[in-house]
Amino acid sequence: MLKRVITNSAHTSVASDHIVRTMAQVSQKLVKVEESRRFMIDCFMAVKVPKEHAEQQADLLVAADHRGHFSHGMNRLEMYINDLDKNSTDGAIIPKILKETPATAWVDGQNGLGAVVGNYCMELAIKKAKNVGVGWVCAKRSNHYGMAGWYTNRAMEEGLIGMSMTNTSPLMAPTRSKEAALGTNPLALGAPAKNGDKFLLDMATTAVAVGKIEIQRRKNAPLPDGWAQDPSGNVTNDANLAFETGCLMPLGGSEITSGYKGFGLGGLVEVLCGVMAGANYSTHVRKWTHAGANSEANLGQVFIAVDPNQFADGFEERMTDMNGILRNCAPVSIYTYFFFKQLKFMFFCFSEQTDPQKPVLVPGDKESQNMKEVDLAGGIQYLPNQLQTCDNLSKRLNIKPLQFI
């Protein structure tokens, strides 16, 4: 069953993407960020998406690749193209405000592209936040909108706090159930600190994304407790069985480790998105496959902007201080030892160390680091199967193939 819904999983973490890249034979060819963007714009325009919308969607996808979130980048391109090709998404449409107050807006996404709907809503939220301190915009009839953190970035650029959430197709079982009833339902919060630093949390409310189960499966390795369920609804360590079952566990895993909190968070996102927007919610949301869907997704999403200047002055200074406190927390100790024998005695000497590969990170640090690495290398290193997909797309859509450095 998971095979069918695999791409519904929002948020494969950077960590798992890194593992994918390490495990597989990565291509030595690099693609410039600009070129990746150009290729995607060409693809969208080939299926009659207006240039301005194609650019918005491509900006979102290439930003994910730049940050190392490959699952949310060009990896999604073919699915979007298929949806557009089948007219189950309308690439040309402009979202419409149905109702508004100085602080809120209810938007009909009109089944447009996720990035187009999302950008429109966040811009509106930002405008309202600048006027009255908060902008709270809910969209129905939206589509898959990529990284939730993309939209919070726009708010941060304006010195605001941004939040964004979306519902997704069912893939997570409520605690005590063997049946998926909520999606990976991600949430993001971005808060600006001084000199471009930030706190940017962007997370699915499931314990892990499907991608991590796939990786264990390919490695023929067991799953840790708390990732996925078997068909009876019990925790499984069998990656193949988990993959076939298609029932992820909420953040926290089992009930004993408070998985009901992760389930509750998935519910919180569903309440503020699907239910509040009057969109599809819970099991009413369709399945979504690589081949594209035949029905409208009608996802619900929320975009919130808050102006910290309406509260205590000096928000960014305090954010910088808090980020510093967190990054400078004493790291986990690793003990190494050696021993020697002297006369009848054995001496053990322990040395306390820390793992330099595991610094304490603030949410968003990993992604910033990945962007720096890409910039230093001069381009993005895609997996060969991604490049193959691009090659197929360029032939199918009759556009200029992806160019390498």
Added chain:
Amino acid sequence: MLKRVITNSAHTSVASDHIVRTMAQVSQKLVKVEESRRFMIDCFMAVKVPKEHAEQQADLLVAADHRGHFSHGMNRLEMYINDLDKNSTDGAIIPKILKETPATAWVDGQNGLGAVVGNYCMELAIKKAKNVGVGWVCAKRSNHYGMAGWYTNRAMEEGLIGMSMTNTSPLMAPTRSKEAALGTNPLALGAPAKNGDKFLLDMATTAVAVGKIEIQRRKNAPLPDGWAQDPSGNVTNDANLAFETGCLMPLGGSEITSGYKGFGLGGLVEVLCGVMAGANYSTHVRKWTHAGANSEANLGQVFIAVDPNQFADGFEERMTDMNGILRNCAPVSIYTYFFFKQLKFMFFCFSEQTDPQKPVLVPGDKESQNMKEVDLAGGIQYLPNQLQTCDNLSKRLNIKPLQFI
């Protein structure tokens, strides 16, 4: 170290409270809800808290006991009394608006009682939500405010969605660190459904509260992975060591099970509370002990109300539908079997069953059930050590002792 900060742990779950009650010898005496409230009001008034403020604080505490959240009920009374006695909380003060827009307010809690500050802020948020769709109120200089869900209840009574968060004293280590830098930082969201039904999530962002570690310690039982760290920052299964170390793990536990998401959520709460309000945050928050503190807590809190009628009509109908979907999800299967021998064959017969003790619950169901049980029994059953504390308080403050049914 945990001994000193034990009471900072917000949110011992109902489940753990139930275990405490089962484990310990519970008193057979019942206390009427009204009487528990009367006793607490008398206590507060004895330390010069004006009647109206005493009532607000007592309402909050007795509501927690009514719901089965004993850790957040009368259990806290002595600490509040001690803080008031030492003047580290000012029981008479009225919160003050420092800055406001139609949708926001920044409030100075003036070091008043948590319930007084919280109620004031949520009422303000409700008023704003009724005018412009959203009310977002941030308070600095507040104190421990009890159950986060208490404030969302008020919003729900008005047909609104309520959210509330507070920072607390450091007790959770960032992922990869051995040092506590964030509190249990709870968050709550309440959304009304039809006929008094609701979705009410009220959770700490740590995996478990300190109370659960105490229980394992008393049982001399090991901790599951993912609850707490040892002094090196590694997961420990040793309840005594965990208790001494005082470093809870975030929701999700270790990095492999996505504990960094729980850490991120704790950070989200800190950003929206301590940092945004200009209150203390992260390691700047004081420790808090049973004896009371000598310094002002200056906690940061946020209270949000949103009017769902500013978006799609029929919100409560959809909430009822979603709650129904979740509650009716197929429960986890348990397999029992019997076997018999016939000629040379052994026959096994498996039967698929579910555990009637483990229905699928919507956040808030457990608490509603507990309220019904208390009402049916006619009163609250407190632990003997709680009754002993009440006895001591009545002598110390010279008030009428707690009466039983």
